Amino acid sequence: MSKKLKAWIEAMRLRTLPVSMAGVIAGTACALSCNGFKPVPALICLLFAVVAQIASNFANEYYDFRNGLDRKGREGFRRGVTEGDISPSAMRNATYGLLLADAILGCLLLFFGPWWLIAVGIAIAIFAVGYSTGPYPLSHHGLGDIAVIIFFGIVPVMLTAYLQIGSWSIWTITLKVAVAIGLLGANVLIVNNYRDYEDDKSVGKHTTVVIFGRKTMGTIYLLSGITAFILLVLAFQDILSPWWLAAVAGCLCIHISLWWKITHSRGATLNPMLGKTAMLLFGTSILLLIAVLTK
Secondary structure, eight states: OOOHHHHHHHTOOOOGHHHHHHHHHHHHHHHHTTOOHHHHHHHHHHHHHHHHHHHHHHHHHHHHHHHOOTTOSSSSSOOOHHHSOOOOOHHHHHHHHHHHHHHHHHHHGGGGTTTTOOOOOOOHHHHHHHHTSSSGGGGBBBBBHHHIIIIIIIHHHHHHHHHHSSTTTHHHHHHHHHHHHHHHHHHHHHHHHHHTHHHHTTTTTTTHHHHHOHHHHHHHHHHHHHHHHHHHHHHTTOOOOHHHHHHHHHHHHHHOOOOOOOHHHHGGGGHHHHHHHHHHHHHHHHHHHHHHTTT
């Protein structure tokens, strides 16, 4: 594999892509719970979510480089632009090319939903870029975690379910699931920022970990996961089968184990914990889908 290709793959941050997939899978589980499953909009939503996340990752790399917030040899993912493996213009063009492709995918969803979806698509595009740049970059002012809860939890879960069901008839169930997925998704960002604490603090990037400290955000990581699993149980009280409860308990144990390892690790040793936190979210969404299918 060439160095440049490896840099592009690294820029996609494959370890975290399950975060965007989990919201769509969970939303599909909600639709299935009332026999509203529709494969075509579900698939388009999945592609839309993944492309949007990759575009956001590319934008983050490009704008952090342009704003001087990255340095060579950082602890996290290798930054191809900063390290000189990818030209800034190529990363910028790839970012906006992906946003254009996502806009096309979003237009396809208009065959299954109302015109106000255009406004949602615009908001998602603004978030993808505004997370890292603009007059008030969200990730630089402690708002990244809230943005993740909204755009990786509430938006994909609620809209995926809505586009398949065609109504908000089970919105109370879907909202619980959406918040749960959002909290687990925000935990992935907490690990990322926990690892980058020194780097971010040195360049004035005010993530929640920089603002509140590692100890506080470690506690929030733990409590967010516990809250998420409680919400999932409350959302689907009609499928409280022994195996589902055992699966939730197992996921909770994994979550607590990850919390312990994260709060006792530093630097690059946190990279595997980042991927495992993302996979815990993805695995939880798959288990939820199976629980609904087998109820």
